[in-house]
Amino acid sequence: MTELGNFLREKREEKGLSLEQLQTETKIQKRYLQAIEDGRYDILPGSFYARAFIKNYSETVGLDFEEVFSQFENDIPKAEKEPTEFVPRSERNKQPLDGKDSVITVWLPKVLIIAVILALLISVWAYLANRGNDGADSKDANKPASVELDKSKNAANTDKKKDSIAEKPGNDTPKKPEEPKKKEFALTKQATQGITTTYELSKAEDFKIAFKMDGPVYMDVKADNKIMASKMFKKGDTASYDLSGKKEVELNIGAANFAKMTINGKPFSYPIPPVKSGIHQRIVIKNTASGKQ
Secondary structure (H helix, E strand, O other): OOHHHHHHHHHHHHOOOOHHHHHHHHOOOHHHHHHHHHOOHHHOOOHHHHHHHHHHHHHHOOOOHHHHHHHOOOOOOOOOOOOOOOOOHHHHHOOOOOHHHHHHHHHHHHHHHHHHHHHHHHHHHHHHHHHHHHHHHHHHHOHHHHHHHHHHHHHHHHHHHHHHHHHOOOOOOOOOOOOOOOOOOEEEEEEEEOOEEEEEEEOOOOOEEEEEEOOOEEEEEEEOOEEEEEEEEOOOOEEEEEOOOOOEEEEEEOOHHHEEEEEOOEEOOOOOOHHHHOOOEEEEEEEOOHHHO
């Protein structure tokens, strides 16, 4: 158990919160909260989420996460760093070739391939040249007959067109009725309190939300007090939810700076800039058009 874990547990108990209640508030699984208090960061998905969960925990019990990070810097896992240089095993195991053998080994296969390609190109060119000459002779020999055939075909087609025009008094084609255009929906911001922002969705025939992840994201989706999704996403994942007919939708996004969101195909801008405020935001959308559908 770490000093940070003891400190956070004391603050939680001062607030009168159980781990189950804290789980409901933070949307972080109870076993991860217990792991933070016990200092067992190996249970968490990684150092990125360890720092994110500690930040969320601190804010929920009324602490300034920057002060917590500064005070317990040695207890908090460091952010992972990517290796600056990687030499493939194939490069490490290569043995340098010596003298003339290395030159022959490198260039001989290339010379053979080029020779085969040139031979094929010459053969194709010769075949096409002979075929073109034969075709020209045959066309010249049959030219008068083909001209007569073309004239007769054109005359027959002209007669058919005249007959069809005589049979049909009007040539106007009926226009297809235009499909009614969908009404433009309106998304109006109501209020922001802490990390929670409420919106009102109106004039929406459909209510569809989609996400594309640019990094690791933990997200909950709740519609009319029923959980539709609670999942950890990785970079490159996508998700879409058809929420048409739902009166109220709540989104709990653990890494909003990595989750690109659209509503009915249109990009959504987060009310609190993720770069400035951190990674955690909650979005509540009240669909006023749900009762009309």
